[in-house]
Amino acid sequence: MNVVFDFGGVVFRWQPHEFMARLLPHHATGEAAVAALVTEFFQGYSGDWAEFDRGMVDEARLAQRIAWRTGIALPDVQKIIDAVPFELQPVEPMVRLMERLREGGHRLFFLSNMPAPYAQHLETTHEFMRWFEGGVFSSRVQLVKPEPAIFHEAVRRFGAAPNELLFIDDFALNVKAARALGWQAVHCLSAQQVEADLAARGLL
Structure with missing residues (x-):
């Protein structure tokens, strides 16, 4: 996945x-x-x-x-x-969850509304950023969620069909937008809730 x-x-x-x-x-x-x-x-x-x-x-x-x-x-x-x-400090349970997914053979990507200076800070500060095979920062494509165009750009960059992408976001409008475009999506309320959802999908 x-x-x-x-x-x-x-x-x-x-x-x-x-x-x-x-x-x-x-x-x-x-x-x-x-x-x-x-x-x-x-x-x-x-x-x-x-x-x-x-x-x-x-x-x-x-x-x-x-x-x-x-x-x-x-x-x-x-x-x-x-x-x-x-x-913007790491949520450690979510980092551990990402590590489990990666070790399980799943590909990791990101799609984030993030201003340019903050994006650069995250990239140069956190080692786990190298786990992502690719990603889209809004400031680098001049598009923002929940606009459909940023999801289309992500599909193009990630090289996967929408139904092959599972999106995790804390903002309900972004989750709704992803689902409307054929993505799978999880509304994040906590790391524990996301972990349970992914386990129910057979990803853990």
């Missing part, structure tokens, strides 16, 4: 509510304030942040846009942007 992993929220920890509250405590005066801060800053990964994912704006321009749009001081915005790659 060709198993395709999303990165943020699947292979790498993604907890913006936690790290934004920690890094900007003066904006995090309670759970509701933190939730509003995350929503306003990332815009549900649309808007400014989607353009960053798409590789259409750089970090400096993104910081200016977010500061202008939200009223958050530019140094605080930059602090979050700079911190993100270091907050």
Whole structure:
């Protein structure tokens, strides 16, 4: 099987509510304030942040846009942007699961909405990145999930038919988009849940 992993929220920890509250405590005066801060800053990964994912704006321009749009001081915005790659720490149970799949003869790929500087950080920081036979970072193809075009590009690059690809993503819209294009897909809620799903499919 060709198993395709999303990165943020699947292979790498993604907890913006936690790290934004920690890094900007003066904006995090309670759970509701933190939730509003995350929503306003990332815009549900649309808007400014989607353009960053798409590789259409750089970090400096993104910081200016977010500061202008939200009223958050530019140094605080930059602090979050700079911190993100270091907050993307491996989810160790998922890394062990990937290793089991690889040892079992399955091919590993990735399909990730990821800005260019963060993609480079992940590639140069984590040894297990060499386990992937190929992958698609959104910023390098100027396409983002859940757009169908990025899935078509992944099919072309991975050299497999859609029904031969099993996609694992934590964002339900991305899972829905993959299934609509004929991919197999698993909605990731935890490493343990994904492991159970793959075992039920006979992959472990």
